Amino acid sequence: MPGFLFFRFSFAAPHEGGDAEVNETPEVPDHGKPSAFVSLKIREDHGELIEAIIAGERYAMARAYDLFSKPLYGLAMRLLKNREEAEDIVHDVFIHLRDHAEDFDARRGGLFPWLLMITRSRVVDRIRKTRRRAELVAEAAPADLGWDEGASEPPPAAAEGAERAVTVRQALQELTQEDRKALELAYFTGLSQPEIAERLQEPLGTVKSRIRRSLLKLREILGGRL
């Protein structure tokens, strides 16, 4: 587990109580500029972090928030297009983490995919219930996802996060434009399969195949490289 030492270091000598530990923020990936200081594996289980959260350690929650809140908020914001609602979702997700950390099953994948699944499920639920659904669907088109930036730049030496960023972007660029578009619409909008088919003016079966092909290819590429 390559991230293990990193977390051992980060968690060293946590303080008991008080606010000081909350402000003692460990190094946090700057998600606005993904790559430079990211020192975690997306698929890592973060076992020590989970244990510390279960133990009620505030610094652990702060750490989890600093690691994951931005991408989770980013996804919620893309789908809901409303800052307040996106913050509500992120708030609920971290409260869920606080109260149900023991439900996380590391055998099913990393902590971030788990939080992402909860986030997206809550967002989709909200979109389905909201009166704004028609409005959200009408304007559903993923804004710039940033996947084409720096895909061909060589990763800086010893920058694990940068290497991963380039790998993921390269993997996305290996998808055909049509397959990638179907995946973007399926994941980054609240559109259903038939709505995606209508948007792309393609048969439903074709859209399903595109989504399948895209994800399998990403899994194949990223599974082998990361």
Added chain:
Amino acid sequence: MIDEAKEELAALYACDQLYDEELKAFEADLAKDAALRRLVDELRAATAEMVYETKVLDEPSPDLRERLISSLTGRPRRRKVSPKKVVAFLFQPRVAWGVAATFAVFVATFQLRFQAARSETSMVEAELASTAGEVRALEQQLEAERILGAQQLADLRRAADIANVKIARLTLLAGNSPEAVALAVWNPLNQEGMLTVEKLPLLQRDQDYQLWVIDPQYPNPVNGGVFTVEDDGSARVRFRPDQPVAAATKFAISRERKGGVPKAEGPIVAAGAL
């Protein structure tokens, strides 16, 4: 070997693009097929990589972090046992609660049949109706005594302090699962219990069942934790309410959104008194 049709469903599932019957059918397959679960997990990991490398256009406000962190007490939480951990628990030597619940289910099933036979006579029905409260108390006493009989297992006697155990059979209110059985075995001394359910309706992916303990000292039911059921609608969950329970009078199960809620919002699917 996973065929293309299953792969397609797995990809759509990983993107939350399955609904209603299609979703239920796929989740039923998922529960039975470890290779399919592995595929879904890998596809979700791939989507997580993709999301993590997506440009974030905006950031949450700094006070969200403060609000979240300040909501933490700093005190260790009592650790609940989730359903998947309960499975492991059952295979440990300390199976007292599991044995108690199993006997309770056996007794309840026996009693259900017994009651069905008795209900064929209107005289007994009238008798039951007129003394419903008394009968219920007697039934539960009987269940307790039967479990006491099962205490030939010495470790059960030691671990569960069975003399103090109370049993509530929860009546299913949904009406669409007549064979469903739900039993809560509650030990007020150690504030811990075991919930056993069989043949409960399967949940949607974004839902959990949530157990509630009704204690008159609180205005609202006390959260007993969330659980999901296996493919056959069964679950066996050790629970410990969020707050101290002085006098549990009833137990109820509601269907809530994933992760549960602090105050019951969803429909009550089962309820029963001690």
